[in-house]
Amino acid sequence: MAPVPSGRPAGSSSTTYSQTSALGIVAPRLRCPSCGGPLRCADRRLACPAGHAFDVARQGYANLAGGHRWRHRGDDARMVAARVRFLDAGHYRPLTSTIAVLAAEHAPPCEGLVVDIAGGTGHHLSAVLDACPRRYGLCVDASTPALRRAARAHPRAAAIGADVWGTLPVRSGAAGVVLSVFAPRNVAEIERILTPGGVAVVASPRPTHLQELGRLVRAIGIDPRKPERLAASFRRFERIALQEVTWRIALRHEDVQAVTAMGPTARHLSDDDLHRRVARLPDLVGATVAVEVSVHRREALTR
Ligand SMILES: [Zn+2]
Numbered sequence: 329m330a331p332v333p334s335g336r337p338a339g340s341s342s343t344t345y346s347q348t349s350a351l352g353i354v355a356p357r358l359r360c361p362s363c364g365g366p367l368r369c370a371d372r373r374l375a376c377p378a379g380h381a382f383d384v385a386r387q388g389y390a391n392l393a394g395g396h397r398w399r400h401r402g403d404d405a406r407m408v409a410a411r412v413r414f415l416d417a418g419h420y421r422p423l424t425s426t427i428a429v430l431a432a433e434h435a436p437p438c439e440g441l442v443v444d445i446a447g448g449t450g451h452h453l454s455a456v457l458d459a460c461p462r463r464y465g466l467c468v469d470a471s472t473p474a475l476r477r478a479a480r481a482h483p484r485a486a487a488i489g490a491d492v493w494g495t496l497p498v499r500s501g502a503a504g505v506v507l508s509v510f511a512p513r514n515v516a517e518i519e520r521i522l523t524p525g526g527v528a529v530v531a532s533p534r535p536t537h538l539q540e541l542g543r544l545v546r547a548i549g550i551d552p553r554k555p556e557r558l559a560a561s562f563r564r565f566e567r568i569a570l571q572e573v574t575w576r577i578a579l580r581h582e583d584v585q586a587v588t589a590m591g592p593t594a595r596h597l598s599d600d601d602l603h604r605r606v607a608r609l610p611d612l613v614g615a616t617v618a619v620e621v622s623v624h625r626r627e628a629l630t631r
Pocket of ligand 1: 360361364365376378379
């Protein structure tokens with residue numbers, strides 16, 4: 329896209345989507361979901377040479393869903409609002425810091441993107457970008473309410489809508505770091521988009537995670553063999569770091585409500601049902617947060 333003409337009124341929103349915006353800078357590392365061609369950002373659209381075009385929403389994200397059926401439905405507005413409340417309250421700050429430190433420590437020297445798959449509102453991505461001041465970030469999520477926030481989460485973060493279980497609209501080798509935080513793991517796609525020597529930083533709940541909230545939060549218990557399953561799914565990678573992060577949090581009713589609405593239970597409980605269950609709890613509920621953060625390196629090309 330050509331520089332914005334000087335005659336344009338100051339503060340025009342069109343300047344937001346110029347080549348100097350995060351989406352404009354990240355666009356050449358995206359690929360068209362229809363034909364796989366490279367994308368360029370121009371005139372508030374992402375377009376490929378074959379003429380497929382995708383509008384940039386007013387809030388700054390672009391939907392590259394490609395029109396097929398999604399296997400992972402995105403969070404609705406209620407769940408996204410709950411997530412924002414909970415994360416803004418700082419309950420997961422030790423987790424966010426651990427992810428940022430490990431990403432900065434193990435990122436390869438190239439300047440590949442930081443791609444957060446199912447990155448929600450861009451909360452963890454923002455912390456990683458602060459820790460990696462030369463990198464640009466991309467939040468990929470299926471949820472429109474989440475993308476609206478993710479597009480504004482950090483000056484160096486772009487946000488696109490896509491099915492995180494499908495082929496990601498990201499060019500092969502474009503990422504230096506991939507984040508997967510409590511997210512479905514599409515390992516084949518993680519491997520494809522990572523540059524050789526790039527790393528996946530994966531956060532996964534341990535069996536004791538939020539155990540005090542019992543069935544209220546975890547409609548489906550955490551599989552105690554989850555760590556082994558995770559290691560098996562990344563068997564083509566080299567695990568170069570593993571950190572277990574455990575801390576205690578004290579939750580008020582609204583926090584319990586929020587953490588519940590963030591998880592899969594939210595899809596099975598009505599608002600009224602959740603309210604009734606939370607009302608029966610003590611005013612302050614102590615809970616353990618127990619998360620495993622691992623770093624997996626994609627094999628570098630041998631010379
Ligand atoms: Zn195309």
